[in-house]
Amino acid sequence: MRASLIQIAVHDGESVVSRRSRVAELVREQSGSDLVVLPELWPVGAFAYELFETEAEPLDGPTREVMAQAARDAGVWLHAGSIVERAGDGSLYNTALVLSPEGELAATYRKIHRFGFDQGEAVLMAAGDSLTTVELPEQTLGLATCYDLRFPELFRGLVDNGATAFVVPAGWPARRRAHWTLLNRARAVEDQAYVLACCSAGTHAGVEQAGHSLVVDPWGEVLAEAGPGEEVLTVDLDPKKVPETREAFPALKDRMLGVRRGAPRSS
Numbered sequence: 001m002r003a004s005l006i007q008i009a010v011h012d013g014e015s016v017v018s019r020r021s022r023v024a025e026l027v028r029e030q031s032g033s034d035l036v037v038l039p040e041l042w043p044v045g046a047f048a049y050e051l052f053e054t055e056a057e058p059l060d061g062p063t064r065e066v067m068a069q070a071a072r073d074a075g076v077w078l079h080a081g082s083i084v085e086r087a088g089d090g091s092l093y094n095t096a097l098v099l100s101p102e103g104e105l106a107a108t109y110r111k112i113h114r115f116g117f118d119q120g121e122a123v124l125m126a127a128g129d130s131l132t133t134v135e136l137p138e139q140t141l142g143l144a145t146c147y148d149l150r151f152p153e154l155f156r157g158l159v160d161n162g163a164t165a166f167v168v169p170a171g172w173p174a175r176r177r178a179h180w181t182l183l184n185r186a187r188a189v190e191d192q193a194y195v196l197a198c199c200s201a202g203t204h205a206g207v208e209q210a211g212h213s214l215v216v217d218p219w220g221e222v223l224a225e226a227g228p229g230e231e232v233l234t235v236d237l238d239p240k241k242v243p244e245t246r247e248a249f250p251a252l253k254d255r256m257l258g259v260r261r262g263a264p265r266s267s
């Protein structure tokens with residue numbers, strides 16, 4: 001499976017509408033890939049809290065429409081990063097969308113761990129409460145978003161549900177870039193899974209983004225890493241790598257606590 005991560009630069013000066021069409025074009029350019037991944041909340045910017053209310057959209061809103069067309073045009077699976085979703089009851093969620101090559105909505109994931117402590121996303125948005133995995137032809141994707149990276153139990157739950165590759169869109173601040181790299185590698189090593197971690201670049205709402213998107217293999221090796229600016233990272237994932245790693249070094253079978261007996265742990 002060939003995966004392309006588009007590390008989008010999110011700057012204040014660009015409108016949501018023009019960023020949407022610019023990003024759709026970038027997605028179309030990845031037509032040789034099987035899977036394309038975008039960052040967290042790239043239409044508005046993860047820290048542009050004042051835009052959350054005004055730019056919130058339903059699941060069938062403008063981002064989904066433009067991205068579904070781009071996925072169809074490119075013939076790719078598209079993890080379209082996340083949007084500010086306005087739910088039927090008016091609440092906001094940080095919701096990731098996965099679209100099929102036919103442009104159908106294959107899965108959604110509402111971010112469970114909201115960032116900001118007593119401000120920002122943590123107070124403006126509601127928390128998701130369910131895990132999402134998506135079966136692709138060669139990998140089962142487990143979905144997580146940004147701050148979720150600090151909660152390893154979420155990733156264990158995804159492994160129990162069959163995940164072989166975690167997709168982590170983010171708007172991680174540059175000042176904690178060391179944590180970003182370390183945590184992505186840790187999740188790959190402890191769960192013996194690929195990690196496809198796609199962060200924003202640029203600066204919006206006064207927060208410089210970390211960039212440095214990366215793809216980590218199930219042994220913890222960094223297969224590719226972006227620099228600080230807008231960039232596309234393309235990597236081939238080996239469908240045998242996860243089962244082989246779990247077979248050769250079967251640490252997941254030695255779990256003693258919180259084990260869901262009988263759940264799939266490898267594929």
Ligand SMILES: O=C(O)CCC(=O)C(=O)O
Nearest residue numbers: 115146147171172173176
């Ligand atoms: O955990 C962090 O350091 C950053 C998390 C974050 O920026 C987010 O979830 O939006």
